Amino acid sequence: MIQPLLRVANLFVDFPLEDGTVKAVRDVSFELNAGEILGIVGESGCGKSVTSLAIMGLLPRTAIVSGSVKIGGDEIIGRYPAELRKVRGKRISMIFQDPMTSLNPVYTVGWQIIEAVQTHQNMSRGIARDRAIDLLRLVGIPNPEIRIDAYPHEFSGGMRQRVVIAIAIANEPEVLIADEPTTSLDVTVQAQILDTLQRIRRETNMSIIFITHDLGVLAGIASRLLVMYAGRVVESGPIDSVFDQPKMPYTIGLLGAIPTESSHGSRLNQISGAPPSLVRLLPGCQFEPRCPLADFGCTSSEPQLLPVGEHHTAACSRADDVAAMADAHTIFRNSNI
């Protein structure tokens, strides 16, 4: 069996506040293999970004983290900041959501890429500059020899996100975490950035964790999918399996919210209500108040993540019923007015 590149096991993240503890991430476990793209979806505040920051070791000091994050067998959780710094950018790297603010406005893009290279590699400035030009070419920036001396404000949003990617992959990390990298871009630019990420993955064989709240974006690129809700993984599996036979009503709701050819003319799904407060979690399934299939069993205890198919797991006490329903994809349509 191949050793997975990244293994997250029983990850918990709590933020103690004055009026209670925010349980941002609860018992998240997953594995990432070399060269794989793993998608993590969920709505805002479900713990996607906190999970990725925990993997990067970038959580604020107030956060209480437990569990295990291993990259190539090396544990990340509990390491000293100086040791973590050698891992960040070198073995795991990250792309942030907003390219407008994730570049430093006072330096040229070349300066910022060269810094990323020189932080981890003992390289002369001239060689690092050549490397920076190569990186800009790799991410698809025209005329990299000229553009390397331009400032971030001289680039469009899509071009800036390419620069951000160039910085993130400067040291050929094994794992790249992309935290909603296309959310703030318009749709055509979004497609270009996705193509660029795909191409880079093919050329460098790096693994990508792609975090988004847009399942449609993942459809074309991810091989596996993790659906998160209220800090937990509620469904995970190969993307085709999850897309074709979702077992958790929340996933069904998300899938029904994507506009498709066949949904043309009809109303899109809407999951009414809002996620529960992460300070005061419910005793049962966190999705129960919004779930059209919820019954009495759902309010007593939180369902475990159990296998529902090949490599496919779901946390729903009614997963078997969902599997048996022929019209499972319509459950939200009937419940909405």
Added chain:
Amino acid sequence: MESALREVEFALEIRSSWRTILGRFLRHRLAVASLTVLIFIFLTSIFGRMIWQFDYLERDTSNLSKPPSWLHPFGTDSLGKDMLALTLRGAQRSILIASMVSLLSSTIGVILGSIAGYFRGWIDALLMRFTDLLLTIPLLILAGCISWQFDGGGSWWFLALVLGGLSWQGTARIVRGEFLALREREFVEAARAIGVPTLRIIFRHILPNALGPIIVSATLSIAGAILVETALSYLGLGIRAPDSSLGLLVSDYQAAFQTRPWLFWFPGIFIVIICLSVNFVGDGLRDAFDPKQLRTRK
């Protein structure tokens, strides 16, 4: 082909942020005029002594206590010293001290403010309460006592050291505020995500973004330093004879205010002109650095 692409990509003329700031400063006429005056005073106070026929220690015994004339444009005192030479020497000392004070206080303020703003928590609380404590003690009295107590008292560099070491609180607070805002920006997190060490993030990534307010505060602190130095010298706690400073001159010749007003007025006017000019330049810089400033001053 390259140039064609470049043209398409840069439909607008790109102006670097520094050039924009310079442009905005140059439109501020009062600030530009003040800067010219300052540069003129600065240059004459340094090089004027080489050209001017009288030294500030030299006595023209044939012209004692003379009002302004072609030979002595600012007049002479009772010992026959040329007032122009004395005033220039005083201005030179005052500007030198004020620049040192500004440099020193900005450095201390930037270091303490950035550390407090970046790390927050107990480090911030400790540094800022210390700052508050120093703010409650009148600078004039504290600086006067220190320079009176120690042997170095009276030498210009000691005075500059004491004033600089005691007047960084404003800068520290401004820098801390800037850092509190800037540290939350995504580019800081991005820098941490590629493994940039903390000190480098503070001084290479965040600090350049806070440069505008720091430059403004450093400029304005020059005016404050000149006034404090003047006050101290006037009280006899700063520069002492035979060296000269504007404050010392005003103090020495205040008795002559009625009988030989030129002895008092020329150094006095110099103090006012220098301080006003510095303040106007600071104003101009503030407007230039603040993009929210819509009103262009004439």
